[in-house]
Amino acid sequence: MLERIEERFRHLAPQGEFCSLRFVHERSEMLEVRQNVLQPVRTSEDSGAMLTVYAGNGMGYAATGDLSLQGLRRAAEQASGWARQSAGHSVVDFSRVRATPPTGEYTTREVVPWHQTPLPDKIDLLRTECARLKTDDRIVDWEAALWYTETDTLYLTTDGGRVYQHFVYLVPMMSATANAGSETQSRSFGGRGYCRQGGLEILDAVGFRTAAPQLASEALQLLSAPNCPVGVMDVVLAPDQMILQIHESIGHPLELDRILGDERNYAGTSFVTTDMFGNYRYGSDLLNITFDPSRPEQYVSYGFDDDGQPAQRAYLIQQGILQRPLGGLTSQIRADLPGVANSRACSWNRPPIDRMANLNLEPGDASLEEMIAAVERGVYMKTNCSWSIDDSRNKFQFGCEWGQLIEHGKLTTVVKNPNYRGISATFWRNLNMVGNSATLEVMGTPNCGKGEPNQVIRVGHASPACLFTHVEVFGGE
Amino acid sequence: MQDYFYTLADTLTGLCQGNEVYTCTFRGEDSDFIRFNHSAIRQAGTVVQRFLNLDLMRGQQHASADIALSGDLEEDRTRLTQRLTSLREQLPYLPVDPHLLYATEVHGSEQTGENRLPASTDAVAAILQAGQGQDLVGFYASGCMYAGFANTFGQRNWFASHSFNCDWSVYHQADKAVKTAYAGFVWDQSEFAQKVATATAQLERLQHPPRTIPPGRYRVYLAPAALDDILQTLCWGGFGLKDHRTKQTTLLKMVEEGLRLHPDVTLYENARDGVAPNFQGAGFIKPDVVSLIEAGALRNCLVSPRSAKEYGVPTNGASDSESPQSLDMAAGTLPRQAVLERLDTGVYINNVWYLNYSDRTSCRMTGMTRFATFWVEHGAIQAPLNVMRFDESLYRMLGEHLLGLTSARELILDTGTYHQRSMGSSRVPGALVDDFNFTL
Numbered sequence: 001m002l003e004r005i006e007e008r009f010r011h012l013a014p015q016g017e018f019c020s021l022r023f024v025h026e027r028s029e030m031l032e033v034r035q036n037v038l039q040p041v042r043t044s045e046d047s048g049a050m051l052t053v054y055a056g057n058g059m060g061y062a063a064t065g066d067l068s069l070q071g072l073r074r075a076a077e078q079a080s081g082w083a084r085q086s087a088g089h090s091v092v093d094f095s096r097v098r099a100t101p102p103t104g105e106y107t108t109r110e111v112v113p114w115h116q117t118p119l120p121d122k123i124d125l126l127r128t129e130c131a132r133l134k135t136d137d138r139i140v141d142w143e144a145a146l147w148y149t150e151t152d153t154l155y156l157t158t159d160g161g162r163v164y165q166h167f168v169y170l171v172p173m174m175s176a177t178a179n180a181g182s183e184t185q186s187r188s189f190g191g192r193g194y195c196r197q198g199g200l201e202i203l204d205a206v207g208f209r210t211a212a213p214q215l216a217s218e219a220l221q222l223l224s225a226p227n228c229p230v231g232v233m234d235v236v237l238a239p240d241q242m243i244l245q246i247h248e249s250i251g252h253p254l255e256l257d258r259i260l261g262d263e264r265n266y267a268g269t270s271f272v273t274t275d276m277f278g279n280y281r282y283g284s285d286l287l288n289i290t291f292d293p294s295r296p297e298q299y300v301s302y303g304f305d306d307d308g309q310p311a312q313r314a315y316l317i318q319q320g321i322l323q324r325p326l327g328g329l330t331s332q333i334r335a336d337l338p339g340v341a342n343s344r345a346c347s348w349n350r351p352p353i354d355r356m357a358n359l360n361l362e363p364g365d366a367s368l369e370e371m372i373a374a375v376e377r378g379v380y381m382k383t384n385c386s387w388s389i390d391d392s393r394n395k396f397q398f399g400c401e402w403g404q405l406i407e408h409g410k411l412t413t414v415v416k417n418p419n420y421r422g423i424s425a426t427f428w429r430n431l432n433m434v435g436n437s438a439t440l441e442v443m444g445t446p447n448c449g450k451g452e453p454n455q456v457i458r459v460g461h462a463s464p465a466c467l468f469t470h471v472e473v474f475g476g477e
Numbered sequence: 478m479q480d481y482f483y484t485l486a487d488t489l490t491g492l493c494q495g496n497e498v499y500t501c502t503f504r505g506e507d508s509d510f511i512r513f514n515h516s517a518i519r520q521a522g523t524v525v526q527r528f529l530n531l532d533l534m535r536g537q538q539h540a541s542a543d544i545a546l547s548g549d550l551e552e553d554r555t556r557l558t559q560r561l562t563s564l565r566e567q568l569p570y571l572p573v574d575p576h577l578l579y580a581t582e583v584h585g586s587e588q589t590g591e592n593r594l595p596a597s598t599d600a601v602a603a604i605l606q607a608g609q610g611q612d613l614v615g616f617y618a619s620g621c622m623y624a625g626f627a628n629t630f631g632q633r634n635w636f637a638s639h640s641f642n643c644d645w646s647v648y649h650q651a652d653k654a655v656k657t658a659y660a661g662f663v664w665d666q667s668e669f670a671q672k673v674a675t676a677t678a679q680l681e682r683l684q685h686p687p688r689t690i691p692p693g694r695y696r697v698y699l700a701p702a703a704l705d706d707i708l709q710t711l712c713w714g715g716f717g718l719k720d721h722r723t724k725q726t727t728l729l730k731m732v733e734e735g736l737r738l739h740p741d742v743t744l745y746e747n748a749r750d751g752v753a754p755n756f757q758g759a760g761f762i763k764p765d766v767v768s769l770i771e772a773g774a775l776r777n778c779l780v781s782p783r784s785a786k787e788y789g790v791p792t793n794g795a796s797d798s799e800s801p802q803s804l805d806m807a808a809g810t811l812p813r814q815a816v817l818e819r820l821d822t823g824v825y826i827n828n829v830w831y832l833n834y835s836d837r838t839s840c841r842m843t844g845m846t847r848f849a850t851f852w853v854e855h856g857a858i859q860a861p862l863n864v865m866r867f868d869e870s871l872y873r874m875l876g877e878h879l880l881g882l883t884s885a886r887e888l889i890l891d892t893g894t895y896h897q898r899s900m901g902s903s904r905v906p907g908a909l910v911d912d913f914n915f916t917l
Contacts, residue, residue: 044543061522066547082521091517141723179724182733262514265615265646349524388833390845397843452512452616453894476836
């Protein structure tokens with residue numbers, strides 16, 4: 001198939017204009033057992049291509065599922081038409097957006113391939129884990145699921161570029177919901193956060209086969225727990241909350257297209273401005289944030305972004321100081337700033353925009369026990385369940401599934417509905433301790449929304465547990 | 478396109494063997510997408526996509542597949558043949574599905590809208606013209622959306638709609654902007670110009686120095702777009718039967734403790750007056766209206782076929798998500814021109830943003846004000862307000878603290894384009910609410 005696409009592209013590419021083709025072929029399988037009942041096994045197969053043309057200072061695209069020569073030619077003509085239509089009216093001078101033709105390949109490392117394990121065995125695994133969640137009559141809903149995806153992408157350009165990438169993703173999921181009267185509490189396996197690249201070896205790496213009893217136990221404990229107290233205090237955030245904190249209040253505000261205003265009508269703007277890079281204190285000295293596409297097991301590792309730019313690890317924030325934005329080639333040229341290879345599209349039918357990929361908080365040197373011991377009064381929070389932040393990515397409020405008081409350096413009472421709020425511009429300056437690599441979890445999310453037309457995309461985050469001081473904490477009603 | 482889909486359906490009918498049953502749902506679109514920034518074009522393009530969801534059943538065994546189609550009949554027949562074969566090979570490994578339910582009575586329907594859309598290039602020219610001298614950022618989506626259903630029993634449903642949705646903001650500076658939407662089936666330049674003029678007039682109000690208020694409780698007016706965002710959050714887990722039976726509904730206290738909302742609050746799923754197809758993925762036809770909340774009291778849930786089978790009740794044609802797609806809130810009696818006077822001193826909120834539950838059991842939601850939000854004193858707008866975070870229970874804002882709903886309602890066509898252009902809509906009034914809790 002790839003050879004035929006390539007041959008057709010070379011045949012139809014318009015003369016004298018830059019044109020690229022991005023082909024995506026994605027297969028997925030969702031297996032879910034809910035309340036010990038296998039839900040309909042859902043497979044999907046999606047394929048299509050986007051043609052992009054630059055003409056003068058304009059750019060146009062056209063996406064189609066018709067991969068025949070005629071279908072691709074029609075798309076190239078439509079893209080060319082939009083490029084000419086936007087020339088002279090374009091906010092970006094695309095005549096300046098040129099790069100060395102990319103060549104290369106990337107392949108996910110898969111140790112235990114999904115297809116080597118028969119379907120009945122995978123269903124049996126889920127049945128077993130699902131059954132282990134139902135430990136009590138008060139568990140009223142429970143489920144375990146695996147979402148497997150395999151993606152091939154081919155990027156071609158008229159100036160000879162060719163990039164082929166093959167990705168394999170797995171998202172293990174599990175949750176238990178407990179109820180007593182008008183109180184309902186849920187615990188999940190990190191939301192959908194234990195998503196990674198690779199095969200079924202991921203299940204043991206993230207503890208999928210041992211999680212169920214604890215999740216059920218914690219859901220039941222929350223039913224009789226008091227509400228999280230109200231007050232300004234310290235919080236220790238587990239990695240499955242840290243990933244959300246990083247995502248919303250560092251990742252999105254550093255997206256260069258937001259800073260340049262593209263998203264103001266939908267996803268929002270940013271409190272970060274272009275003059276802050278190189279000098280703005282984003283957080284305490286302990287804050288080190290990297291764009292890292294090179295970690296093989298992480299969810300969004302890749303060799304090239306969807307504009308064909310080679311991806312390399314880079315510090316976005318180093319010792320608390322803002323270094324560079326999350327901006328792909330087009331945004332870098334617009335803003336005259338260095339960036340990273342993060343121009344990404346969710347599939348063949350959406351154009352690339354600036355996105356997070358793997359955005360990680362680098363580990364420090366504190367153990368979890370040392371962080372807990374350092375807190376006189378505070379709350380330990382696990383697993384995000386509520387997220388909201390303003391359109392400048394500043395005033396946030398986040399909630400977690402699980403809370404536990406920290407009193408005089410020790411974990412004590414379990415509390416329900418732990419929430420906290422703050423302001424990005426000051427919150428990270430109260431980062432007081434950063435967990436060591438033993439506390440680090442490699443996670444992510446399959447569902448990051450942005451863009452017009454809307455795109456939901458995969459994002460990776462790795463983070464240790466962290467301690468923050470002077471945080472406004474509260475609970476439910 | 479209808480013939481193409483029906484031909485594919487006939488192909489599937491011919492491919493099924495023995496007691497095999499299939500259902501399939503088609504969705505496709507030919508859309509132009511143009512986004513703008515700084516009153517110029519940021520990205521412009523066309524997306525042509527067709528997808529088919531195919532379910533194959535043998536007895537109570539059941540497997541499902543989503544397939545991207547090319548639009549070429551012969552190529553797609555080949556794809557469907559291969560996919561049906563792989564589903565057939567999967568079935569022996571699957572246990573019976575005790576919650577499987579699909580329509581066996583045949584209810585065909587056809588709804589094909591006329592294409593009266595402007596050329597996208599003309600609409601783009603009008604938008605660029607409107608943006609001259611202003612900082613306009615936004616999005617124009619236009620084209621045909623298709624949906625179809627077919628099954629073994631000969632049921633055929635078809636829906637085609639040609640619509641546009643223009644959603645834009647004009648900015649004063651930083652985060653101070655006026656957001657406007659213009660959507661429909663026929664582009665009326667005078668109506669568009671009127672909306673542009675209204676936005677420009679509102680933008681002038683944003684020139685005043687913004688006000689910051691301390692956290693606390695304030696009287697607020699939630700314009701229809703803002704109230705709609707709150708109601709759409711409620712639709713996320715509020716009305717589905719599965720959420721009710723597993724005690725995860727955010728209206729749990731209405732179920733368990735008999736709590737009620739204000740007697741003026743009446744909510745329907747109104748498929749009759751919506752813009753979405755009236756059929757769903759298992760072949761059931763949606764009733765015209767499902768009463769969800771009536772005079773403040775909880776009435777019905779939305780029941781998907783799976784939930785219907787699982788809990789032993791009739792389905793009311795809900796999709797698997799069991800969320801309203803055509804939400805309708807009854808109007809109140811408050812004249813819109815009396816809103817500022819009744820608000821007296823407080824906050825006029827045109828838009829809210831990024832809502833989520835902060836306490837699901839108490840149906841408490843948090844979110845932000847966004848775009849044109851104003852501080853009002855003695856019935857007169859004083860200044861734009863810097864963004865504020867709210868955290869408030871639905872039982873208060875649409876319960877004891879609700880002062881009134883406007884007599885005029887707005888039809889809001891969903892601008893969402895995740896995976897495909899949305900066919901959702903809502904019809905919502907504005908709400909005057911006392912003691913609304915701002916926290917940050």
